[in-house]
Amino acid sequence: RKSSSSRSSHKSLTEEFKMQEEVTKSCRDKHGRWTNPWPTWRFPSYSMLFRFLLLDKNHSSVATSKEVLDSELPVLEPYFVQNPEALDSAGMRVTWLGHATVLVNILTDPIFSQRASFLQFMGPKRYSGPPCTVEQLPRTDAVLISHSHYDNLDAGSVASLNARFGGELHWFVPLGLMDWLAKMGENVMELDWWEENCVPGHDVTFVCTPTGATGQRGMITGYLISLWSSWSVLGPNHRFFFTGDTGYCPSYQEIGRHFGPFDLAAIPIGANLPRDVMKGQHVDPEEAVQIHRDLRPRLLKAMEAHFCHSVLSHEYYLEPPVRLREALEQKGLKPESFFTLHHRASRIIVAQDVFD
Template sequence: MAGIYERIPADEQPEEKPEQDDSAWIEDNDPGYETLPGCRPPSEIQPITDGEDDPSEKEDPYMFIAPRVPEPLTNNNNFVEHRPKSKLSTVCTGRRRVMGESGIKLGPLDFRKLESVTASQRTKWGNFINPWDTWKMPSATGVLKWKLCSKNNRAIPSKSVLDKTLPIVSPNIEEWKTPPSSGIRVSWLGHACVLVQFDGITILTDPIFSMRCSPSQHVGPKRYRGPPCDMYDLPSIDAVLISHAHYDHLDLPTVKFLNARFGSSLRWFVPLGLMNWMMKAGCENVIEMDWWQENGHPDHMKITFAFTPTQHWSNRALHDNGWYLWGSWCVFGPNHSFFFGGDTGYCEAFSQIGRRYGPFDLAAIPIGAYEPRWFKKPQHINPQEAVQVHTDLQSSASIGIHWGTFPFGNEFYLDPPKLVKEEMEKQGLNPDDFFTLNHGESRLLYEETLDYEDASTMCETGSEGDIPPDEAMFEESGDDKSMII
């Protein structure tokens, strides 16, 4: 459905009425608060005040949002609907507001966020379910058929051969210690774990450093390519993104180690339902989010995190299926944006994410564990679908993840990157825009450099404000940044 709000110029804004304040927006005792975890009653909300407390108010003459007559409600529960104030079942990511003492801002209203998007759904018992028509829950019979009857084409060779065909590279630990002054640095640490650094922040996704993804380190799927570094080698991590609760994406020993090393300075962003699990693991700084919600980091106020949908499932045991939500993450800084896909089958969510949040500078998209298709298709995209996700997201560059580490799919172990390249060429796209890395390898994208002669001339003439030649600084020019040396 179309957006339900429209902007009007400041000089045409009607007088503000008392019933439009927070107390009229929702009552403190409204049970709707439970539908958006982390939402505080109005008495605890510290709204941004007029005047000097919020300079952006002066810069934007269209801050007032005038409601117009909403469209009729749809019977399709898959979509966000216009509902009365007292119901918080809709997805609200466009409010400009400060949430309590945490000081986390939701970003300014973007009219793309008023479009219809697919909200998360639960059964009447409270378990999360997929809203997509393309979803089919894997059954015990299907698992047995896959394990016992499907042909295994992995052909994973010995370690000596793997060292040549899928090498583990020693990462540049010193380089990791400082985020790049410009651009995005991405390092693949195996499976769905990437270290991403940009705009002064360092982010880790779905970290797993254990040899097995299982409740026990004695049984369960074992990695055939080990971690490229020790957890002690990691730089200071600002945020960890968790896509869902499966053991290959949420590893308890790794979580405990990172929490012990970084403590409350490390902020964990997790799907709805995982807060208690994280607290039991000892983590304190945890943000639990629903699809399309946004939040931030107290030490990086210019960075915004948004939790977005995928088509998958999430559990830790046989009895807790649907207790935890699953999804993907979008991270936006003042200069760059990043998408993390986690684990997913193909669905319309990615076109919705692309329309609302795209384009992205970098996307981490799963490309492996997709065979046999009759069983894996609803939960894992193949290389061809990964390229479609790359297109849906409007991503300038993508890195293939979720391959080459654990023996999950029946495809040949080197097929994922090969087929991604073939599909990119088939679609008439630049194959270099969707790349893969060796374990431990890093790549710096969008690094801004100046021609040597131009830089020397600027330093000698003292132009651009007499910036000292021995200092590397950034000077803003609109939305772009150029380095002056």
């Protein structure tokens, strides 16, 4: 079969809490388009978008000199490029590959192309090239897709991953993306919020959970016809959370109550200004800290994403980590409780890092 949306036969982890407490469900508007269920959520008006695209001053000021950029945002080779024979550690091995692409034995929102666009000669371009090729990736069994924006669902990267891993690779996507993914490969699991599935033969459960974002792919076709999601990855020893793109929403408190504490969470801190345009789908560092607290991380470990990939907003490109440190201080949290990685860096979190 080219794809599969059937639910696994194992006992549902969400079944018990659904009986105990009502959770936020996905919903559509009167036109049948997906929408966020929170009354505080608003899509930017046309006047806001016009001002953002044509009138507002862009303060990103990305360095044009390669030497300066390499100094400010050092690009480190991932461990699997430095040593392809490296063995897994006793803990969690996490590698940030840029933007929202994170490798924790599984891969999130993979983008290995130079531009976040359907055409590779236009659209937002990476500050520097990807840290590795798809061919250099270690074996991975699952890919999580949060939504259909070009910088999160990249056609070239999907095709390359399917060519590399073939039928061994399993894709987990929110509702509305199965047909698109199934044309390019197999083993596609399409889920609604609070539904779950797993890779056959593995004891890791993937739960599709709410997030505050949008899911259009193009301005005319594909507008809001696919859902957006975060992902709760529940293993026998560790729990990982991936927000995808998100504005702040109260469902993170629900997720933390039902699936927390998490050992590691990938939470975005960039692409957040101007707030009236970005608030609905990109949190700022202060809101990222609130998500971090909502998820009840076991030892306040988290990782940032959606920062220093390409110019998508107007804040100074080195500002998000600075504001993050200030937000942690204001909340009385230790700076190391929400760590950030160097641009496209690799890090191994061994057992004592997670559990000490």
